Amino acid sequence: MVNGVRRPFPADPRTSLLDFLREHLNLTGTKKGCDQGQCGACTVLVNGTRINSCLSLAIMHDGDEVTTVEGLGSASALHPLQRAFIKHDGFQCGYCTPGQICSAVGALHEVERGVPSHVTEELVEPMHASRSEMRERMSGNICRCGAYSNIQEAIADYIGDAA
Numbered sequence: 001m002v003n004g005v006r007r008p009f010p011a012d013p014r015t016s017l018l019d020f021l022r023e024h025l026n027l028t029g030t031k032k033g034c035d036q037g038q039c040g041a042c043t044v045l046v047n048g049t050r051i052n053s054c055l056s057l058a059i060m061h062d063g064d065e066v067t068t069v070e071g072l073g074s075a076s077a078l079h080p081l082q083r084a085f086i087k088h089d090g091f092q093c094g095y096c097t098p099g100q101i102c103s104a105v106g107a108l109h110e111v112e113r114g115v116p117s118h119v120t121e122e123l124v125e126p127m128h129a130s131r132s133e134m135r136e137r138m139s140g141n142i143c144r145c146g147a148y149s150n151i152q153e154a155i156a157d158y159i160g161d162a163a
């Protein structure tokens with residue numbers, strides 16, 4: 001399933017999930033930056049967990065629920081994090097933005113599940129989605145425009161840790 005719709009697998013089993021989304025399903029919100037797992041532009045959610053779709057084959061996701069940025073919000077009904085990005089001007093060219101947004105949603109799920117990060121000081125439940133936690137967890141999403149400070153403000157606003 002992709003964004004709640006059942007989709008047939010691509011004929012070529014070598015097709016990456018990223019190419020399947022973009023080239024076969026025309027879901028071009030998910031971006032191809034490096035195509036080798038280093039930039040995070042291709043981040044999508046699989047059963048709520050964020051992954052780099054360039055490093056995964058489409059056929060590996062039989063029975064999975066894949067969510068792209070198109071499945072998070074629409075132009076008429078933006079996801080609250082999308083609204084926060086607009087409010088805080090959390091982008092310049094916007095190329096990294098879908099990956100940033102999917103990644104932040106996935107990172108918040110990690111916190112909710114109690115998955116620690118490098119900066120987690122105490123394993124307490126429930127874990128707190130602080131600004132520093134989210135900053136660390138977003139470190140794999142590269143923004144070539146350098147909009148990091150505003151991206152951070154948008155995410156902090158979304159999690160209720162605005163300065």
Ligand code: FES
Pocket residue numbers: 031032033034035036037038039040041042043052053054055
């Ligand atoms: S395109 Fe997948 S991590 Fe860069």
Ligand code: FES
Pocket residue numbers: 090091092093094095096097142143144145146147
């Ligand atoms: S806004 Fe341009 S790459 Fe991030």
